[in-house]
Amino acid sequence: MSTNESATSSKRWPAIRFNVNSEARIVKVPPMKRLLDVLREDLHLTGTKEGCGEGECGSCSIRMNGELVNSCLVPVLQVEGADIQTVEGLALDGALHPLQEAFLCHGGAQCGICTPGMLMAAAQLLERSPNPDMPQIREALAGNLCRCTGFIRIFESVAAAVDAQSASPATKLTTEQMHHAR
Amino acid sequence: MSTPSTTRIVGANVPRKEGVDKLLGRACYVDDIDRDGMWHGATVRSSIPRGLIRSIAFDRRIDWSEFAIVTAADIPGENCIQLIVADQPCLADGKVNHCEEAILLLAHPDKHKLREAVGAVQIEYEPLQPIFTIEESERQDVAVWGADNLLKSFLLEKGDVDSAWAHAARIIEGEYRTGAQEHLYIENQGVIAEYSAESGVTVWGSLQCPYYVFKALRAVFDLPEDKVRVIQTETGGAFGGKEDYPSTLACHAALLAMKSGHPVKMVYDRMEDLAATTKRHPSCVRHRTAVDRNGKLLAMEIDLAADGGAYATLSSTVLSRATLHSTGPYVCPNIRLHARSWATNYVPYGAFRGFGAPQAIFAMERHMDEIAAAIGIDPIELRRRNFLHVGDTNATEQLMREPVILDQLLDRALKESDYHARRAQFARENPASPVKRGMGIAAFYHGSGFTGSGEVYLNSLGGIDVMPDGKVRVLVSNTEFGQGTNTILTQIAAEALGIDYADVTMAAPDTGVVPNSGPTVASRTSMVIGRIIERACSQLLELLREHAGLGATYTPAEFFAACERYRALHGEVVSLCRYEAPPGIVWDDQRYHGEAYGAYAWAVYVAQVAVDTVTYSAEVEDFWAVQEVGRVLHPVLAAGQIEGGIAQGIGYALYEKVVWQDGRMANNQMTNYIMPTAEDVPPIHVSFEEIPFQFGGFGAKGLGELPHDGPAPAILNAIRDATGVAFNSIPLLPEDLYLGLAAAQPAEETAAR
Numbered sequence: 047m048s049t050n051e052s053a054t055s056s057k058r059w060p061a062i063r064f065n066v067n068s069e070a071r072i073v074k075v076p077p078m079k080r081l082l083d084v085l086r087e088d089l090h091l092t093g094t095k096e097g098c099g100e101g102e103c104g105s106c107s108i109r110m111n112g113e114l115v116n117s118c119l120v121p122v123l124q125v126e127g128a129d130i131q132t133v134e135g136l137a138l139d140g141a142l143h144p145l146q147e148a149f150l151c152h153g154g155a156q157c158g159i160c161t162p163g164m165l166m167a168a169a170q171l172l173e174r175s176p177n178p179d180m181p182q183i184r185e186a187l188a189g190n191l192c193r194c195t196g197f198i199r200i201f202e203s204v205a206a207a208v209d210a211q212s213a214s215p216a217t218k219l220t221t222e223q224m225h226h227a228r
Numbered sequence: 229m230s231t232p233s234t235t236r237i238v239g240a241n242v243p244r245k246e247g248v249d250k251l252l253g254r255a256c257y258v259d260d261i262d263r264d265g266m267w268h269g270a271t272v273r274s275s276i277p278r279g280l281i282r283s284i285a286f287d288r289r290i291d292w293s294e295f296a297i298v299t300a301a302d303i304p305g306e307n308c309i310q311l312i313v314a315d316q317p318c319l320a321d322g323k324v325n326h327c328e329e330a331i332l333l334l335a336h337p338d339k340h341k342l343r344e345a346v347g348a349v350q351i352e353y354e355p356l357q358p359i360f361t362i363e364e365s366e367r368q369d370v371a372v373w374g375a376d377n378l379l380k381s382f383l384l385e386k387g388d389v390d391s392a393w394a395h396a397a398r399i400i401e402g403e404y405r406t407g408a409q410e411h412l413y414i415e416n417q418g419v420i421a422e423y424s425a426e427s428g429v430t431v432w433g434s435l436q437c438p439y440y441v442f443k444a445l446r447a448v449f450d451l452p453e454d455k456v457r458v459i460q461t462e463t464g465g466a467f468g469g470k471e472d473y474p475s476t477l478a479c480h481a482a483l484l485a486m487k488s489g490h491p492v493k494m495v496y497d498r499m500e501d502l503a504a505t506t507k508r509h510p511s512c513v514r515h516r517t518a519v520d521r522n523g524k525l526l527a528m529e530i531d532l533a534a535d536g537g538a539y540a541t542l543s544s545t546v547l548s549r550a551t552l553h554s555t556g557p558y559v560c561p562n563i564r565l566h567a568r569s570w571a572t573n574y575v576p577y578g579a580f581r582g583f584g585a586p587q588a589i590f591a592m593e594r595h596m597d598e599i600a601a602a603i604g605i606d607p608i609e610l611r612r613r614n615f616l617h618v619g620d621t622n623a624t625e626q627l628m629r630e631p632v633i634l635d636q637l638l639d640r641a642l643k644e645s646d647y648h649a650r651r652a653q654f655a656r657e658n659p660a661s662p663v664k665r666g667m668g669i670a671a672f673y674h675g676s677g678f679t680g681s682g683e684v685y686l687n688s689l690g691g692i693d694v695m696p697d698g699k700v701r702v703l704v705s706n707t708e709f710g711q712g713t714n715t716i717l718t719q720i721a722a723e724a725l726g727i728d729y730a731d732v733t734m735a736a737p738d739t740g741v742v743p744n745s746g747p748t749v750a751s752r753t754s755m756v757i758g759r760i761i762e763r764a765c766s767q768l769l770e771l772l773r774e775h776a777g778l779g780a781t782y783t784p785a786e787f788f789a790a791c792e793r794y795r796a797l798h799g800e801v802v803s804l805c806r807y808e809a810p811p812g813i814v815w816d817d818q819r820y821h822g823e824a825y826g827a828y829a830w831a832v833y834v835a836q837v838a839v840d841t842v843t844y845s846a847e848v849e850d851f852w853a854v855q856e857v858g859r860v861l862h863p864v865l866a867a868g869q870i871e872g873g874i875a876q877g878i879g880y881a882l883y884e885k886v887v888w889q890d891g892r893m894a895n896n897q898m899t900n901y902i903m904p905t906a907e908d909v910p911p912i913h914v915s916f917e918e919i920p921f922q923f924g925g926f927g928a929k930g931l932g933e934l935p936h937d938g939p940a941p942a943i944l945n946a947i948r949d950a951t952g953v954a955f956n957s958i959p960l961l962p963e964d965l966y967l968g969l970a971a972a973q974p975a976e977e978t979a980a981r
């Protein structure tokens with residue numbers, strides 16, 4: 047584990063320490079700064095998106111100490127000592143998370159802007175209840191808005207990830223996929 | 229053209245081309261990008277709907293020397309956003325015509341300083357009387373646009389309507405209304421602009437049509453082609469909402485970049501995006517229809533009015549598509565259709581998936597059920613008796629040459645939804661239940677591509693090249709914003725060239741790199757651009773066979789080897805093609821007569837609803853969508869488009885209401901502008917009939933907009949079936965249901981069901 051101090055830190059602000067995707071981080075930013083902005087601006091983790099800034103759309107969803115939270119509603123002072131997981135922490139060791147794999151195969155992502163938040167909400171669900179039924183999937187994703195898919199293929203992706211998880215471990219990404227650039 | 233069994237990649241569910249980047253959270257949307265020395269921009273907007281600007285004052289509490297400030301006086305070229313009619317200023321100059329109209333721009337290195345600064349610019353107005361309804365605009369007592377408020381009108385006539393009424397068994401009239409609808413793409417509008425005297429303007433942004441933005445920037449900056457460059461960044465949803473608005477936003481950011489000497493980012497927050505950007509045109513459609521005793525349509529008189537908002541923007545083309553979808557997929561010998569788009573003092577209405585067709589089809593398909601009720605024929609049967617078939621002509625007297633399989637689609641929709649059995653069951657159960665269930669249907673078409681001579685006029689240029697690293701690139705200005713452009717076009721190229729899907733990439737959507745293959749709108753990408761790519765690939769194979777020894781059959785390795793031999797001879801390996809119209813496309817723009825579209829996609833949708841007569845909520849419980857869209861290039865993406873469009877259509881019908889207060893959107897938050905959530909969407913059953921269209925990319929027709937056309941009428945027809953009450957206006961919220969059901973109470977008690 048490495049300790050990275052935010053590049054934009056300022057001496058004026060007290061240090062806030064927390065873990066992001068299993069890495070210890072220290073930021074010195076205004077304590078009321080939104081966690082969303084700290085992740086995106088200070089830690090350069092831009093996978094977490096802003097859709098509304100008021101807790102309605104879920105595109106800023108992250109996991110904090112095992113709970114799903116809207117990072118646009120969390121002042122960074124509240125994360126002192128917390129464990130944060132963002133979409134960047136889902137795929138580990140070069141392998142897509144089964145949810146990512148399933149979203150890729152089943153059309154769970156269209157424009158992709160809701161996808162990071164949707165994945166975090168789905169990951170939270172699977173950790174809580176490894177075998178959710180359709181009403182549970184719908185309920186778990188009800189705080190995450192997607193304007194592209196009509197949700198149907200997102201539900202299918204989550205259901206497929208459930209099946210896959212019980213069947214086989216995640217597949218390794220090919221080099222082409224990992225380095226894919228448009 | 230190939231049949232499904234002979235293709236390897238077209239028709240297969242290959243992974244979305246940019247999918248892995250999106251899933252890993254590393255796809256780069258505009259707000260994820262920073263440029264060195266970048267400042268942030270903000271907009272000072274009109275607080276009144278119409279008036280003259282008397283003075284602009286800057287509050288002393290702000291140190292304005294830290295800011296770059298741009299007004300209309302800073303515009304080096306024309307103060308006008310180029311689109312169809314040159315009426316919309318880039319920045320208001322002395323006069324405002326809608327709330328939130330941009331008046332002045334600010335930039336500062338710290339984005340957190342902007343909000344206060346925007347509030348510290350004080351503008352005094354002399355208010356003028358605004359217009360907020362179609363009816364007021366029609367009366368023309370106050371002229372808010374031109375001399376007569378009329379943004380555009382079309383008159384379409386077929387046969388002899390006036391003498392048809394005398395022969396009618398019944399004449400049925402109805403008035404149908406639709407409201408504004410917000411796109412609610414989850415990524416708000418945003419751009420970054422840079423300016424330098426040597427290289428001109430460069431803009432990165434969330435947008436659909438790079439060359440529209442390019443054209444707008446050239447005029448505002450008075451710059452030659454080689455001094456303007458527009459690059460689309462990953463785009464988080466658009467649905468038409470990023471067709472014209474990004475031109476304005478790009479000009480604003482670029483003006484600030486020029487004034488400040490820094491790159492400038494402008495990304496709207498949700499409230500600004502909702503309040504200031506375009507929405508779907510509200511409409512009011514009046515139908516007067518003559519039928520004979522058997523329910524055959526004898527004559528239709530249609531009066532269609534759309535609210536265009538304060539400037540012309542895309543209203544004329546939206547009205548055109550509304551006109552051409554007003555009469556439904558039916559045969560009618562006598563038609564008179566007058567369509568008009570009226571100016572009001574709202575933010576200009578713009579493109580939104582369906583582009584006028586959902587409004588027109590809502591009216592027509594709702595009206596069909598009223599005709600059926602009036603003459604006592606089953607709504608299914610009424611439609612069947614009037615469907616278009618091959619050899620018939622439609623309203624513009626376009627001869628149906630391609631297969632029209634409406635009967636087949638209808639049969640399949642009835643079967644899959646178990647329509648008759650469910651309807652019978654609900655008829656039995658409803659009387660004793662506070663929850664009334666019903667089934668509703670809509671039959672419709674959607675024309676693919678630009679209207680009439682539009683595609684010829686666009687004259688799109690696209691193609692492929694082969695890079696020295698052994699990748700084929702697709703060269704188009706058509707953009708990905710979720711629909712699958714990248715995937716579909718690379719599938720087509722890989723298929724046509726006989727190489728692997730992984731061997732084809734998309735060139736950056738950058739006007740400095742790709743030719744102008746037209747905008748990404750109008751359900752044209754698969755059909756029109758797909759076909760251009762397919763032809764460019766065949767053209768390249770011919771060149772390689774002629775000049776580089778490519779065999780009649782070859783492996784991918786042999787293909788790339790031939791490309792390198794060709795490169796050695798000619799320097800580059802590139803093949804571009806222009807649009808070629810299918811034969812027999814003749815369109816008369818004056819009379820609105822002829823081949824309105826090169827191809828049509830056809831559909832029959834069925835909704836099952838439950839209306840709770842205690843809570844007055846209406847819920848869609850199940851939905852079936854059967855359509856013929858030509859060849860389906862990617863079944864998962866295609867179904868995803870249909871489902872997403874249906875969810876938006878459900879929102880249009882039952883949830884999404886723009887609340888206006890003195891010309892301003894009052895509910896400009898996601899908290900109070902309500903779209904369907906994961907708990908609101910019903911199961912959606914999507915099926916395709918495939919009839920390859922020989923002039924579309926590998927047989928494809930357009931499908932992206934089609935699914936927004938059918939849900940609203942199918943749902944309101946189902947509510948009529950459930951309650952016996954005709955609701956003719958959307959959105960239909962619980963309070964509207966309450967009022968309608970309460971008003972119908974006495975009648976309902978005596979009704980049979």
Ligand code: FES
Pocket residue numbers: 095096097098099100101102103104105106107116117118119
């Ligand atoms: S941005 Fe946080 S919930 Fe929408």
Ligand code: FES
Pocket residue numbers: 154155156157158159160161191192193194195414464465710
């Ligand atoms: S994929 Fe676009 S918002 Fe969900």
